[in-house]
Amino acid sequence: MSSFLEISNLCAQIKAEGQEKHILRGVTLNIPAGEVHVIMGPNGSGKTTLSYILAGRDAYEVTSGHVTFRGQDLLAMKPENRAASGLFLAFQNPIELPGVNNAHFLRMAVNAVRRQRGQEELDAVAFLKQARKVLETLSMAPDVLKRAVNVGFSGGEKKRNEVLQMTLLQPSLAILDETDSGLDVDAMRVVAEGVNRLRSPKFSALVITHHQKLLDYLVPDRVHVMTKGQIILSGGPELAREIDQKGYAPFVKGA
Amino acid sequence: MNISQKPCSDVLSLFAHRLPKRNTCGQQKTEAVAWLEHKGLPDKRVEQWRYTDLRALGRVPYKTALRTYNPYHAEKLLHTLPQWGEILANLPRFVVVNGYFDPVLSQIPQTFTLTTCPFENVSGNGGKGEDLKGIQQPFMALNTALAEEEIFLHVQEGVKVGQVLMVSLTLGDEQPVSLHPRYTLKLDKGAHLSLLSIYAGDGIYCHNPVEQIEIAEHATLKHLTLFQESAQASVLKMVQARVAGRGVYESFILTLGGLLTRHDINVVLAQTGAVAKVNGVQYLSDEQTGDITSVICHEASECISRQTIRNVLSDHARGVFQGKILVKRGAQKTDGCQMSQALLLSEHAEVNVKPELEIYADDVRCSHGATIGALDEEQLFYLRSRGIAEHEARHMLIEAFLSDSLSLLEEEGVVRALCHAVLTRSLDLREEQQS
Numbered sequence: 001m002s003s004f005l006e007i008s009n010l011c012a013q014i015k016a017e018g019q020e021k022h023i024l025r026g027v028t029l030n031i032p033a034g035e036v037h038v039i040m041g042p043n044g045s046g047k048t049t050l051s052y053i054l055a056g057r058d059a060y061e062v063t064s065g066h067v068t069f070r071g072q073d074l075l076a077m078k079p080e081n082r083a084a085s086g087l088f089l090a091f092q093n094p095i096e097l098p099g100v101n102n103a104h105f106l107r108m109a110v111n112a113v114r115r116q117r118g119q120e121e122l123d124a125v126a127f128l129k130q131a132r133k134v135l136e137t138l139s140m141a142p143d144v145l146k147r148a149v150n151v152g153f154s155g156g157e158k159k160r161n162e163v164l165q166m167t168l169l170q171p172s173l174a175i176l177d178e179t180d181s182g183l184d185v186d187a188m189r190v191v192a193e194g195v196n197r198l199r200s201p202k203f204s205a206l207v208i209t210h211h212q213k214l215l216d217y218l219v220p221d222r223v224h225v226m227t228k229g230q231i232i233l234s235g236g237p238e239l240a241r242e243i244d245q246k247g248y249a250p251f252v253k254g255a
Numbered sequence: 256m257n258i259s260q261k262p263c264s265d266v267l268s269l270f271a272h273r274l275p276k277r278n279t280c281g282q283q284k285t286e287a288v289a290w291l292e293h294k295g296l297p298d299k300r301v302e303q304w305r306y307t308d309l310r311a312l313g314r315v316p317y318k319t320a321l322r323t324y325n326p327y328h329a330e331k332l333l334h335t336l337p338q339w340g341e342i343l344a345n346l347p348r349f350v351v352v353n354g355y356f357d358p359v360l361s362q363i364p365q366t367f368t369l370t371t372c373p374f375e376n377v378s379g380n381g382g383k384g385e386d387l388k389g390i391q392q393p394f395m396a397l398n399t400a401l402a403e404e405e406i407f408l409h410v411q412e413g414v415k416v417g418q419v420l421m422v423s424l425t426l427g428d429e430q431p432v433s434l435h436p437r438y439t440l441k442l443d444k445g446a447h448l449s450l451l452s453i454y455a456g457d458g459i460y461c462h463n464p465v466e467q468i469e470i471a472e473h474a475t476l477k478h479l480t481l482f483q484e485s486a487q488a489s490v491l492k493m494v495q496a497r498v499a500g501r502g503v504y505e506s507f508i509l510t511l512g513g514l515l516t517r518h519d520i521n522v523v524l525a526q527t528g529a530v531a532k533v534n535g536v537q538y539l540s541d542e543q544t545g546d547i548t549s550v551i552c553h554e555a556s557e558c559i560s561r562q563t564i565r566n567v568l569s570d571h572a573r574g575v576f577q578g579k580i581l582v583k584r585g586a587q588k589t590d591g592c593q594m595s596q597a598l599l600l601s602e603h604a605e606v607n608v609k610p611e612l613e614i615y616a617d618d619v620r621c622s623h624g625a626t627i628g629a630l631d632e633e634q635l636f637y638l639r640s641r642g643i644a645e646h647e648a649r650h651m652l653i654e655a656f657l658s659d660s661l662s663l664l665e666e667e668g669v670v671r672a673l674c675h676a677v678l679t680r681s682l683d684l685r686e687e688q689q690s
């Protein structure tokens with residue numbers, strides 16, 4: 001099972017102020033089933049862009065390269081179908097949805113995905129039961145279900161709400177874009193445990209982070225360094241510790 | 256009124272054959288006819304009518320809507336109202352068919368009186384109808400000239416009536432008909448009324464009602480108006496409300512049906528501490544036009560006015576909100592606020608917003624604001640990234656915008672539940688048509 005997620009030579013750009021801006025300049029990355037990979041890299045290097053493109057945001061134009069996910073051409077799929085096939089993106093900045101009730105949103109999402117996966121839909125009672133259970137493991141207050149999605153949530157609450165969605169949607173590939181940023185130590189552990197609980201030979205994760213701290217709880221199989229839209233270096237967990245001590249400068253120079 | 260207003264014989268000709276001869280009718284009608292013959296009905300060159308084209312009224316002259324009608328037709332229409340069986344049929348109600356009060360379909364409680372009289376008699380009838388003090392608005396004039404019946408609702412001092420339903424049914428014919436009913440609502444000191452008006456009908460017609468509202472000290476009128484008129488109908492409605500000290504006029508307009516709906520609301524906050532809320536949602540598609548034009552006049556100190564109008568427009572629909580806050584000299588500590596929020600669901604939809612502040616006092620707080628936008632791409636993507644199909648995601652966001660506006664409706668549960676159901680239903684219907 002080598003080809004679980006295969007990104008090869010991915011180039012992407014965005015039109016900003018009438019000019020084409022190249023953001024990804026040939027990203028190649030393989031994530032086998034069951035592995036947790038980490039991407040680190042300086043601000044603005046293209047990490048979020050990569051995660052958006054994998055999830056299907058159409059604001060970016062892919063100019064070359066391709067991505068296969070579980071043998072399928074990922075870039076040809078609609079975002080909702082990617083989700084159904086098991087891809088989940090925890091947003092760096094979760095979006096607020098005024099007027100959309102969180103419980104309603106979560107149930108719509110869970111059932112949309114279940115329908116596409118050929119599973120039976122959950123009724124309101126069954127769904128709430130499951131959601132409450134997950135809330136407890138994430139030490140979230142039950143009242144987040146009653147509120148509008150992410151509206152007025154604290155930074156940490158938003159991030160936990162992403163982990164809540166991830167847990168409910170049972171992905172086979174989770175992309176976590178700085179889900180640990182802005183979290184206190186306890187919350188960081190909660191997030192890490194949320195991912196660890198999903199770990200299995202059929203689950204992979206791509207974790208984008210700036211902090212070695214998270215990796216104490218969530219031990220990765222591989223660590224990649226991205227600068228200027230390319231992966232310039234890959235290694236084991238020790239690479240993250242090295243970067244934590246020395247910064248990116250020594251690695252960038254070598255590239 | 257704008258002096259440059261030219262007679263637009265085209266539109267007036269649709270009604271001209273029915274105008275009474277001057278001086279063979281009462282004084283009010285004579286004045287109204289004179290006004291119309293002098294000024295005509297406005298076209299788009301008239302400032303207040305720039306965005307709303309009365310040519311939507313068509314080319315075929317309107318006949319009089321008949322007092323006699325087929326009762327089965329009325330019953331049938333009544334049963335098509337949203338949640339008739341679940342909620343509406345149990346409320347105390349008065350029903351107006353083709354502009355005439357219908358005692359058979361109505362169920363009036365003891366808590367208020369409802370009387371009717373031929374419109375010409377109004378001036379000699381205990382002063383029920385407020386004197387118009389000079390006509391200023393074309394559809395006020397048209398109503399006055401052609402009104403046949405006045406319906407007078409009176410709530411006495413201190414009486415709390417609770418929820419009352421008013422249904423207006425228009426039974427259209429093959430020939431276009433027009434109706435021009437006149438309503439007077441009078442709330443005495445400390446009285447309280449929650450009125451839910453539903454306008455429905457079928458066929459081609461022009462509905463031109465005038466509501467005159469008098470709210471005495473400490474009295475409260477909550478009035479929700481739901482326009483579900485026929486797709487070929489035009490509505491030209493005029494509201495004139497006068498609110499006395501610490502009285503409250505709270506209006507919420509929900510426009511869904513009708514080809515053209517123009518809702519003129521003039522509110523005079525006449526004494527200290529009076530409050531007016533004029534909120535509304537226009538949810539329109541196809542070639543529909545919905546126009547809310549308001550003038551809130553702060554005549555006394557410490558009055559409060561609040562207006563938030565939301566437009567949700569698809570296809571070639573057009574939404575208009577012209578809101579004016581007029582603060583007279585001496586109306587110190589005025590607190591006036593106006594907001595327009597529009598969601599455009601198609602590139603052909605259009606919203607026109609014209610706020611206007613005219614202030615002659617120095618210690619006031621007045622503001623206005625406007626937002627216009629399409630559905631948010633990031634929000635759509637967020638939903639879709641969670642597995643929710645695109646059309647479903649759009650549906651959720653539109654519904655959120657619509658139901659969010661119902662938070663402005665400070666109403667008891669049933670009415671809000673009704674509005675929610677109505678909005679959701681029309682959202683579903685429109686999506687079905689599109690797919």
Ligand SMILES: Nc1ncnc2c1ncn2[C@@H]1O[C@H](COP(=O)(O)OP(=O)(O)OP(=O)(O)O)[C@@H](O)[C@H]1O
Nearest residue numbers: 014016021023041042043044045046047048049050
């Ligand atoms: N919509 C956009 N319009 C213009 N520029 C964009 C847009 N999206 C991304 N960029 C640019 O692309 C580059 C990469 O951005 P991206 O968000 O992917 O970086 P990142 O690696 O996630 O950074 P950080 O660590 O700060 O989150 C940046 O220079 C950014 O300004």
Ligand SMILES: [Mg+2]
Nearest residue numbers: 047048049092
């Ligand atoms: Mg980022």
